[in-house]
Amino acid sequence: MKTNAELQKDVQDAIKWEPLLNSAEIGVTAKDGVVSLTGVVDSYAKKVEAESAAKGINGVKAIVENIEVIYHNSYTKSDAEVANEILAAFKANYSIPDDKINVMVEDGRVTLEGEVQWNYEKEAAENSVHLLPGVKAIINDIAVKSLFHDKIEQKDVEDALERSVINSEDIVVSVSGTIVSLTGTVHSWYAKDEAARIAWKTPGIWEVINQLAVEYETAY
Numbered sequence: 001m002k003t004n005a006e007l008q009k010d011v012q013d014a015i016k017w018e019p020l021l022n023s024a025e026i027g028v029t030a031k032d033g034v035v036s037l038t039g040v041v042d043s044y045a046k047k048v049e050a051e052s053a054a055k056g057i058n059g060v061k062a063i064v065e066n067i068e069v070i071y072h073n074s075y076t077k078s079d080a081e082v083a084n085e086i087l088a089a090f091k092a093n094y095s096i097p098d099d100k101i102n103v104m105v106e107d108g109r110v111t112l113e114g115e116v117q118w119n120y121e122k123e124a125a126e127n128s129v130h131l132l133p134g135v136k137a138i139i140n141d142i143a144v145k146s147l148f149h150d151k152i153e154q155k156d157v158e159d160a161l162e163r164s165v166i167n168s169e170d171i172v173v174s175v176s177g178t179i180v181s182l183t184g185t186v187h188s189w190y191a192k193d194e195a196a197r198i199a200w201k202t203p204g205i206w207e208v209i210n211q212l213a214v215e216y217e218t219a220y
Contacts, residue, residue, distance in 0.1 A: 002059045002216075004030045011035055011060070014053040026050050026067065033061030033216060040068050044135040055189040061214045069108075069136040077134030079105040085132050086110065095124040101142060108136035115143045119200040119208075148204035152180065160198050166191040171212065173199075178206035185215045 002010070008030040015021050015028070025046075026039040035054050041047055047067045054063055077085075083105045090098035101114040110129055116122050122142040129138055154175045161168035172184045180199045186192050196210040 004032070007033070007035065007057070007059045010057045011054050014057050015050055018049055018053050020049050021046055021053070028054075033059060033214075034064060035060050035062070036064040036066065038066045040070050042069070042071060043131075043133070044069050044137070045130045048130055055193070058188055059216045060189055061216060071108075071134065071136075077108075079107065082108065082110070082132065082134040085134075086129055089128040089132065090125065093124060093128050095121060096128065097121060101125055108134055109139070110135055110137065111139045111141060113141045115145050117144070117146050119144050119205075144200075144206055146178070146204050146206060150204050152178065152202055152204050157199055157202055160201065161195060164194065164198055166194050168195070171195055178204060179209060180205055180207070181209040181211065183211045185213050187214070187216060189214055 008028050011028045011030065015026055021041075025041050026037055029036045035057075037050055037054060041050070047065075047069055050067060051063060051065050054060055083103055086103050086105070087098065090096045090101065097116055100116055101112055104111040104113070112125055112129075116125075122140065122144055125142060126138055126140045129135055152175050154173050157173045157175070157180055158168070161171055161173070166186065170184045171182060171186065174181045174183070180202060182195055182199060186195065192210065192212045192214055195212060196208050199205070199208045199210075
């Protein structure tokens with residue numbers, strides 16, 4: 001069990017451990033497993049890295065992320081420049097079907113729309129935007145619509161979870177058409193994300209509803 005103070009320190013140490021991050025920029029509070037991140041960073045990549053570092057700590061049940069991205073004047077770009085760099089990044093990545101994705105940029109906030117066949121293509125599009133200067137936020141509204149017409153088998157998803165390193169015995173899988181739902185409990189945020197990632201590999205899938213709860217005892 002961890003106290004609120006212990007969980008706070010663990011997250012602070014995890015952020016400090018990341019080479020990309022300057023721990024002085026990011027404030028951390030913790031209460032009953034809910035971790036709040038605040039502060040100002042000079043790139044969107046740092047914002048993502050801080051959240052990822054917090055997710056990797058045992059005891060974190062939820063994250064409230066209020067980190068603001070403010071660029072120095074030398075890194076400020078127009079929305080047109082950001083959009084053009086995104087399109088160039090898409091063309092340079094073979095995992096991204098760039099002709100299927102629309103990009104909109106407003107005041108550094110990027111919205112991605114369109115349709116792809118696999119979730120990894122949706123993730124690749126978002127990840128390619130993370131490191132670009134001028135990006136302040138990303139809204140990924142890309143829809144996944146597989147061309148596979150085979151019926152999704154619940155047991156196939158369950159078997160894939162059992163083969164993984166996560167403890168899947170408390171995960172309940174249900175299938176409705178092209179949608180896979182995950183309920184039950186896991187013991188870390190990593191396990192929750194990993195379960196969804198595995199489910200997303202199912203041929204024919206359009207959506208994963210990840211309602212897994214992270215259970216971890218917190219001392220008071």
